[in-house]
Amino acid sequence: SYTSLINGKVENGRQKTINETLSNLIADFTNSEATHVYNALFKELLNLIEDINDKSGNSLKRSKNSDEQHLGVKPDSVDYLKRVLLETVPENELRDQEVLKEFKTILPENIEKLANRICIDHRWLVSFERFNGIFGAGDDIENKNKRKSLAFAILNNKHAEKSSVLSPQxxxxNTLLRTVVIEGHFEKVLNKLAGIESAQALLFRILTWHYSSLFISQKLPELRVSKDSKGHYFDVEESEDRRKIAEKAKSFTQNIDFRKFLIENLDQLNMESIELTIHYLVFTQFDDSKFNFDEKRMENILSICLASVSANATLLLINNAKFAEHETIYFRKYLLKVTTDHKVDLKNKIQCFQHEDITEDQKIKVINNLGLSEE
Structure with missing residues (x-):
C-alpha cells in the first residue's frame, strides 16, 4: 500500500488523507486501541508527508538527508523501503557501502574524478552531503591534504558553477570549505571564488563568517574597538593596543594582501564583499602611528579608486561620499596629499560614471563633498 500512501488514495470521488488511509489499513490488521501509535510509527518509518509533532509542536522527523540508514530517511536519490522490498539496491541508486568506501579510501589521483561526480551527478552530491563527515575527520597531514585537494578540485571543476554544490549554506x-580556510588556505579560496560568477554569494558568506570568527576567537572587542552612538569607531589611542589588533588580524587572515586582492578582483566582486574586504584591510593596518578606523577606511577607499579603472571602484567611492557627513572630511584630508592630475582624473571618473542607481545630482554632490569642484 506504500504507493497509495505517498500518492494519495481517492474513494467515492474524495481524496483521502494520509491519516485516514493509514488508519484504515492498520484497522484491517488489528482491533487494538493503539491504532494511533501504529499510525504514528508507520508515518515516521515511511517518511510520509504529514509530519508527526510532539506536544510542543516540534517535528520529530529527522532530516531527509541524515547519514543514518533507515526507512525514515528518504533523500532524493535513495529509497530504503524500495531496497527492502526488492531485497537489493535499484540499478539507478548508489550503494551506500560503495560510496563510503570511495570516500574513505580515495587516492590523490582520483580526487578530480570524485569532484567531477559530485558536480555532475546528483546521486553523488546527495551522498557527499550525507557522508561528508568522513572528510572532516582527522587532523593528520594526509586528511588535511585530502580535504584541500577535494575542495579545490570542486572549485576548479568546470561543472561546479551550474551545480548546487555551491548553493547557499x-x-x-559549511564543512569542507570552512575547514580548508581555517587550515591555512583563506587567500586561495577567495581567489578561486572570485573567479566563479555564481559563487559571489558564497564568497560573501565565507568573508562574513571568517570576519565574525576574527572578533570572537581573537577577542578584538576587548581591545576597545568600539563605536559611538552614531556608529563611528573611536580612535584607538594606545600604540600597544593598535599593534595587538594588527598582529591578531594579520595572523588570523593569514597575512593576505587585501588591497591587492581587491584591485585584482573588483570587477568580479559584489559591493557587499568589497565593503567587507575593506574592513579586513583596515584591521590589518591598526599598527599605524595614529589610528582612526573611519579615517583609515576612507583613505583606503580613495586610494583604491585612484589606483583602479574598475567601475566598482568608482561606485564604492560614490556610495561612501554621496552624503554630507563627517566621513568626507577624511576623504579631503587624503586628497590634500594627491597631485592635481590625480584629482582631475578622479573628477572625470565620477562625472563619466554611469550606473542605474547613481543620479547626476548625486555625482555633483560627491564632487563637491570631495572638494573637487574647482579641479
Missing amino acids: STFE
Whole structure:
C-alpha cells in the first residue's frame, strides 16, 4: 500500500488523507486501541508527508538527508523501503557501502574524478552531503591534504558553477570549505571564488563568517574597538593596543594582501564583499602611528579608486561620499596629499560614471563633498 500512501488514495470521488488511509489499513490488521501509535510509527518509518509533532509542536522527523540508514530517511536519490522490498539496491541508486568506501579510501589521483561526480551527478552530491563527515575527520597531514585537494578540485571543476554544490549554506561550504580556510588556505579560496560568477554569494558568506570568527576567537572587542552612538569607531589611542589588533588580524587572515586582492578582483566582486574586504584591510593596518578606523577606511577607499579603472571602484567611492557627513572630511584630508592630475582624473571618473542607481545630482554632490569642484 506504500504507493497509495505517498500518492494519495481517492474513494467515492474524495481524496483521502494520509491519516485516514493509514488508519484504515492498520484497522484491517488489528482491533487494538493503539491504532494511533501504529499510525504514528508507520508515518515516521515511511517518511510520509504529514509530519508527526510532539506536544510542543516540534517535528520529530529527522532530516531527509541524515547519514543514518533507515526507512525514515528518504533523500532524493535513495529509497530504503524500495531496497527492502526488492531485497537489493535499484540499478539507478548508489550503494551506500560503495560510496563510503570511495570516500574513505580515495587516492590523490582520483580526487578530480570524485569532484567531477559530485558536480555532475546528483546521486553523488546527495551522498557527499550525507557522508561528508568522513572528510572532516582527522587532523593528520594526509586528511588535511585530502580535504584541500577535494575542495579545490570542486572549485576548479568546470561543472561546479551550474551545480548546487555551491548553493547557499551547502554542505560543501559549511564543512569542507570552512575547514580548508581555517587550515591555512583563506587567500586561495577567495581567489578561486572570485573567479566563479555564481559563487559571489558564497564568497560573501565565507568573508562574513571568517570576519565574525576574527572578533570572537581573537577577542578584538576587548581591545576597545568600539563605536559611538552614531556608529563611528573611536580612535584607538594606545600604540600597544593598535599593534595587538594588527598582529591578531594579520595572523588570523593569514597575512593576505587585501588591497591587492581587491584591485585584482573588483570587477568580479559584489559591493557587499568589497565593503567587507575593506574592513579586513583596515584591521590589518591598526599598527599605524595614529589610528582612526573611519579615517583609515576612507583613505583606503580613495586610494583604491585612484589606483583602479574598475567601475566598482568608482561606485564604492560614490556610495561612501554621496552624503554630507563627517566621513568626507577624511576623504579631503587624503586628497590634500594627491597631485592635481590625480584629482582631475578622479573628477572625470565620477562625472563619466554611469550606473542605474547613481543620479547626476548625486555625482555633483560627491564632487563637491570631495572638494573637487574647482579641479
